Amino acid sequence: MTLKETLTQLEAHSNPTMMQHNIKYGAGENQFGVKMGDIRALAKKIKTDHDLALELWDTENIDARFLATLIIIPKKLTHDDINRMVKSEKFVHVADWLYSNVIKFYSDTETLRKEWMASDDVMCARAGWSLTSGCITRNPDIIDLSAILDRIEKEMSNAAPEVQWTMNNTLANIGIRYPEHRDRAIAIGETLGIFRDFPVSKGCTSPFAPTWINEMVRRQG
Numbered sequence: 001m002t003l004k005e006t007l008t009q010l011e012a013h014s015n016p017t018m019m020q021h022n023i024k025y026g027a028g029e030n031q032f033g034v035k036m037g038d039i040r041a042l043a044k045k046i047k048t049d050h051d052l053a054l055e056l057w058d059t060e061n062i063d064a065r066f067l068a069t070l071i072i073i074p075k076k077l078t079h080d081d082i083n084r085m086v087k088s089e090k091f092v093h094v095a096d097w098l099y100s101n102v103i104k105f106y107s108d109t110e111t112l113r114k115e116w117m118a119s120d121d122v123m124c125a126r127a128g129w130s131l132t133s134g135c136i137t138r139n140p141d142i143i144d145l146s147a148i149l150d151r152i153e154k155e156m157s158n159a160a161p162e163v164q165w166t167m168n169n170t171l172a173n174i175g176i177r178y179p180e181h182r183d184r185a186i187a188i189g190e191t192l193g194i195f196r197d198f199p200v201s202k203g204c205t206s207p208f209a210p211t212w213i214n215e216m217v218r219r220q221g
Contacts, residue, residue, distance in 0.1 A: 001046055003055045010063045013038040022062060027091045031062035039063060043070035050076050062091060069097040074105040082106060086116075086127050092162055095123060099130050110135075110142070122160045129166035136173045145174055145181055153188045164194055168209055175213035182217070186210045 001009075011032050019033025046052070046067075053072035056064040077085075082103065089095050106112065109131055116128025135143055148170065156167045168189075175185030189209030196208045205215050 001049070001052065003052060003059075006042070006046070006052065006056065006067070007059070007061070007064065009042055010034050010039075010061075010067065013042075022091070022093070025091075025093060027062050027093070030060055034063040034066075036066070039066045040070065043067055046071050048073055054081075057085060057088075060088070062094060065089060065094045066097055069094075069101040072102055074102045075107055077102070077106065079108075079111070082112065083124070086123050087121055090123065092126075092165070095126065095162075099127055103127060103131070104134065122162050125159075125163045126166050129163060129170050133166060133170040133173045136170065136177065140177075145178060149174065149181065149184055149188060153192075156194060157192055165207075168195060168207060172207075172209045172212045172216075175209065176216045182213065186213055189213070 013034045014032040015035055016033060018035050019031060022031055022033060023029075049071050050073040053068040056068040057072075059065075085098060086095070086103075089098065103109065103112070113128055113131035113135065116124040117132065119125050119128060132143065132148065136145070136148075152167055152171050156164055156171075159167060171185055171189060175182045175189075186209070194208075195206070198207050200206050205212055
């Protein structure tokens with residue numbers, strides 16, 4: 001499938017309500033407003049096409065970038081490719097798809113994690129904290145959890161909102177998974193108060209770290 005054919009298929013699924021939803025959450029005007037289910041269906045039809053994915057990404061169209069994350073081959077990306085992609089996308093929903101579908105499957109995430117944790121670029125820092133949160137789950141032996149808590153305590157209040165979200169995920173993940181760090185994680189969350197008043201739907205858990213930690217620990221029995 002060519003780039004033109006793919007964009008035509010995406011545009012055919014344009015949905016004004018979805019477009020307004022994306023704009024509400026920070027997307028720009030370069031989009032068709034395609035529902036996630038339609039994007040996934042098109043990705044299933046294409047399967048993998050690395051070159052097409054790169055072309056789609058370069059359009060800067062939101063829906064094209066969502067699709068690109070599903071059909072790209074992460075192992076074919078260079079270090080510079082991933083850095084360019086992360087820095088070029090400010091819409092956090094696309095950034096989350098990029099992390100979940102591409103960055104997590106890159107061959108050297110630890111190099112990226114260390115680099116991005118020291119980056120002044122907001123989206124790189126956001127991705128770095130996402131990798132750190134994931135590392136806490138999958139490979140905690142390579143991380144100094146006390147040092148990570150030190151950074152969160154010192155930096156989270158002044159971090160960009162995009163970065164605060166993934167820092168908060170890291171804080172909660174430490175508190176949920178490591179009883180020896182739980183009291184401190186909860187105390188940091190209480191002191192900072194970030195996301196304390198975040199609106200949540202009925203039945204959903206608040207992202208406020210102390211509430212989130214306590215609820216997940218309770219569910220674990």
